[in-house]
Amino acid sequence: MKVLALCGSARRGGNSETLARALLDGASQAGHDTELIFLSDRIKELLADCRSCRDADGRCTIDDGYEDLILNHVVKADALVYATPVYWYGVSGQLKVFLDRLFCLTSTEHPDSERVIAGLAGKPAALLISAEESYPGATLGIIHELQEFTRYVGQKLEAPVVGIGNSRGEVGRDPQSPVDRAMELGSRLFDLRATDYRIDTVRPSAVWPSG
Numbered sequence: 040m041k042v043l044a045l046c047g048s049a050r051r052g053g054n055s056e057t058l059a060r061a062l063l064d065g066a067s068q069a070g071h072d073t074e075l076i077f078l079s080d081r082i083k084e085l086l087a088d089c090r091s092c093r094d095a096d097g098r099c100t101i102d103d104g105y106e107d108l109i110l111n112h113v114v115k116a117d118a119l120v121y122a123t124p125v126y127w128y129g130v131s132g133q134l135k136v137f138l139d140r141l142f143c144l145t146s147t148e149h150p151d152s153e154r155v156i157a158g159l160a161g162k163p164a165a166l167l168i169s170a171e172e173s174y175p176g177a178t179l180g181i182i183h184e185l186q187e188f189t190r191y192v193g194q195k196l197e198a199p200v201v202g203i204g205n206s207r208g209e210v211g212r213d214p215q216s217p218v219d220r221a222m223e224l225g226s227r228l229f230d231l232r233a234t235d236y237r238i239d240t241v242r243p244s245a246v247w248p249s250g
């Protein structure tokens with residue numbers, strides 16, 4: 040299996056990268072292929088008005104590597120990792136634009152939209168958050184946004200790992216061990232049991248198998 044981590048931080052060697060690399064290490068130790076991509080390397084432009092910038096074939100004309108990122112990396116991955124710092128109580132702009140621009144590639148006017156939609160769905164997803172502040176409200180907006188996004192596209196989101204730190208790599212000193220937890224999550228990414236019941240969901244009374 041291939042695990043792709045998308046790092047939304049503006050800086051290299053930071054806390055989001057530290058958590059993402061730890062998760063990928065765990066996945067790698069479990070035998071999976073891994074890749075880490077900095078969104079700032081592939082996204083240089085905001086979403087524009089698609090009516091003005093689609094070409095005659097319906098493709099996005101913003102030529103900054105985003106389409107390649109989606110078609111040749113995201114769609115081909117078997118699991119996706121979203122790593123973001125908290126910026127003003129939300130996701131980083133890098134991650135937000137990544138999400139916004141999916142609008143163009145999932146639109147029926149885009150010639151690859153069916154492949155993109157199918158390539159987003161059904162995958163395990165992990166959320167890694169780096170923040171300076173530890174109170175729960177600081178990360179709630181991000182958790183809510185990614186929960187709704189992954190629900191909409193059909194990904195199975197595991198509980199997030201939040202690392203507290205500010206200076207580069209400081210999450211490694213967080214006593215709640217987010218680096219270890221990210222690594223452990225990476226090792227069992229394909230064994231996730233993400234559940235979201237409805238009243239008519241047929242299910243056993245126990246969550247985990249006994250014995």
Ligand SMILES: Cc1cc2nc3c(=O)[nH]c(=O)nc-3n(C[C@H](O)[C@H](O)[C@H](O)COP(=O)(O)O)c2cc1C
Nearest residue numbers: 048053054055124125126127128169171172204205
């Ligand atoms: C533009 C900006 C906004 C930030 N806003 C918040 C915030 O609202 N709450 C918070 O806890 N930390 C905030 N921080 C701190 C970062 O979330 C924190 O330093 C994080 O560990 C950085 O991750 P990185 O090393 O991956 O860049 C902000 C940092 C920047 C640069």
